[in-house]
Amino acid sequence: MKKIVVFFLGLLSVLYLLNPTAGVFEILPDNLPLIGNLDEAAAVALLLMCLRYFGIELPDLFRRDSSSKKDIEIN
Numbered sequence: 001m002k003k004i005v006v007f008f009l010g011l012l013s014v015l016y017l018l019n020p021t022a023g024v025f026e027i028l029p030d031n032l033p034l035i036g037n038l039d040e041a042a043a044v045a046l047l048l049m050c051l052r053y054f055g056i057e058l059p060d061l062f063r064r065d066s067s068s069k070k071d072i073e074i075n
Helices: 002-018 038-053 058-062
Strands: none
Touching: 002 038
């Protein structure tokens, strides 16, 4: 049951970030100075937490593995 709730929250945050209604549904309007993008930041944080719950960590996707690095030798 917990996995379903976490999946639903992740899906909701993705839909909010994609904003298929083209700005019709906004929790905080983006034209408010300094606080206009807090709702998008909260949606990103929620999405990252949901992904981490399922074992997907984005920093690990972009990290280079030391065993995959090839030493470049200059002859």
